[in-house]
Amino acid sequence: MKLFFRIRYMVIIAVVHALGGALLLFLVGGFRTIEAFLIVLGLKDAIGQENSQTAVIFIIESLDNFLLGFVLLYFAYRTYFLFVAKDMSLEIREKVDRLPWQKVKDLEHMKRVFLEVILVLLAAFFLKLIIIENDALEWR
Numbered sequence: 001m002k003l004f005f006r007i008r009y010m011v012i013i014a015v016v017h018a019l020g021g022a023l024l025l026f027l028v029g030g031f032r033t034i035e036a037f038l039i040v041l042g043l044k045d046a047i048g049q050e051n052s053q054t055a056v057i058f059i060i061e062s063l064d065n066f067l068l069g070f071v072l073l074y075f076a077y078r079t080y081f082l083f084v085a086k087d088m089s090l091e092i093r094e095k096v097d098r099l100p101w102q103k104v105k106d107l108e109h110m111k112r113v114f115l116e117v118i119l120v121l122l123a124a125f126f127l128k129l130i131i132i133e134n135d136a137l138e139w140r
Contacts, residue, residue, distance in 0.1 A: 008083045011083040011084055012084060015076045015079055015080045015084070019073070021069075022073045024069075029065030029069065032058045033062045036058035037055075039054050040052070053132075060128045063124065064124050067120065074113065079110075082110075
């Protein structure tokens with residue numbers, strides 16, 4: 001029976017990969033922001049559109065990347081403290097310097113936050129689509 005309850009430590013795999021994914025998304029978002037600056041400064045050519053539109057698209061994409069990176073960080077912290085850090089004594093848990101958003105109560109709150117972020121990502125995606133396909137969109 002003890003082995004069954006030790007399986008929860010497999011969550012560490014998800015935590016480590018979420019942290020790696022967050023780092024990757026922060027790097028990609030930073031790269032897209034740098035590309036937007038290079039386009040605005042005229043050091044890089046925009047592909048198929050005006051420079052300002054391409055720069056705006058790159059900035060929106062970088063914000064998407066940063067937001068999703070923050071969500072992965074949130075997921076990693078919350079999952080770790082919800083499943084793995086349960087074995088820590090209360091005294092040790094209080095010593096860990098955590099922000100209020102990192103304190104875990106239940107999975108329901110995590111799901112609600114993820115749903116909100118998905119809605120924001122969808123809105124950003126549609127904004128990018130409208131900017132890119134502005135000439136091709138028709139009202140019926």
